[in-house]
Amino acid sequence: MMSPFLKYGLSAASLALSLGVASCSPDPNSPGVEYAPEMYESIPYEPLRQITFNSINSFGINQRTPAAGTVPRGKLAYFDHIPKDSVTIAERTLRNPYAYSKANLEEGQVLFSRYCLHCHGEKGDGQGPVGMKFKGVPNYSSGAYKTMNDGHIYHVIEWGRNRMMPHGSQVNPEERWKIAMYVHVLQLNNDPADLPKLVKVTAPVEATSASSGEASAMTDGTNQKAEGKANSRTGSETPGQGTPGRNGKMN
Numbered sequence: 571m572m573s574p575f576l577k578y579g580l581s582a583a584s585l586a587l588s589l590g591v592a593s594c595s596p597d598p599n600s601p602g603v604e605y606a607p608e609m610y611e612s613i614p615y616e617p618l619r620q621i622t623f624n625s626i627n628s629f630g631i632n633q634r635t636p637a638a639g640t641v642p643r644g645k646l647a648y649f650d651h652i653p654k655d656s657v658t659i660a661e662r663t664l665r666n667p668y669a670y671s672k673a674n675l676e677e678g679q680v681l682f683s684r685y686c687l688h689c690h691g692e693k694g695d696g697q698g699p700v701g702m703k704f705k706g707v708p709n710y711s712s713g714a715y716k717t718m719n720d721g722h723i724y725h726v727i728e729w730g731r732n733r734m735m736p737h738g739s740q741v742n743p744e745e746r747w748k749i750a751m752y753v754h755v756l757q758l759n760n761d762p763a764d765l766p767k768l769v770k771v772t773a774p775v776e777a778t779s780a781s782s783g784e785a786s787a788m789t790d791g792t793n794q795k796a797e798g799k800a801n802s803r804t805g806s807e808t809p810g811q812g813t814p815g816r817n818g819k820m821n
């Protein structure tokens with residue numbers, strides 16, 4: 571007579587053994603026996619997943635393919651249909667839809683410091699901590715770089731150029747335009763303090779970004795009120811600065 575301990579111990583061992591054997595399979599791609607597979611493979615149809623053939627929807631897919639040419643809501647501005655190697659087309663045809671307001675320029679400055687400064691430097695002279703090692707980062711205020719317009723800079727941000735990688739996946743169109751605005755500040759004299767020289771908007775700025783429904787988190791009402799005051803102070807301090815060739819309004 572086996573002791574109950576031995577009896578249960580043996581059956582537990584044989585159960586474990588048989589499970590172990592059954593869960594192995596010579597096919598290296600087979601997961602073997604799965605415990606409660608529904609836990610991993612959902613029975614309800616999940617919109618962005620396709621586990622087994624969907625016999626209810628046409629084409630056997632959970633989510634229908636969008637019609638050709640479909641543009642996601644709010645993404646219209648993402649497509650300018652300019653080939654990535656055609657910066658000159660961008661220069662001629664793209665227009666900056668955002669006002670040269672203090673809030674927009676300052677937002678551009680913040681974005682520039684996040685995405686560009688490490689290479690291009692705080693002054694846009696190419697002497698950022700990465701720029702010094704990376705080599706070939708230009709000085710925005712020298713030679714032909716001094717006159718790059720908004721469309722040019724926008725396109726370079728989106729697609730990159732030569733040694734510079736594209737940044738289109740990191741900054742959306744609104745942010746690209748605001749960064750381009752701020753690059754113009756550095757094109758003047760490599761001096762971030764030149765920012766007020768490019769402020770063009772003297773009217774209350776709430777109308778610009780807020781009313782078009784495109785206000786971003788950074789252009790909140792507080793910023794915009796402060797800006798109105800600053801404009802009235804700095805509006806006339808631009809003699810000889812911000813000429814069309816430099817400030818991007820030329821396009």
Ligand code: HEC
Pocket residue numbers: 657682685686687688689690700704705706707708715718722723726727731732733734735737741749750753
């Ligand atoms: C990893 C370093 C790096 C970062 C980050 C970077 N750049 Fe550049 N950028 C370069 C280099 C290098 C060049 C020179 C490209 C060349 O001609 O080979 C360049 C060139 C440019 C040019 C001139 C393009 C032309 O027409 O010759 C512009 C404008 C520019 N960058 C803007 C930006 C902006 C705006 C950002 C931030 C969104 C940015 N870059 C981020 C390295 C960088």
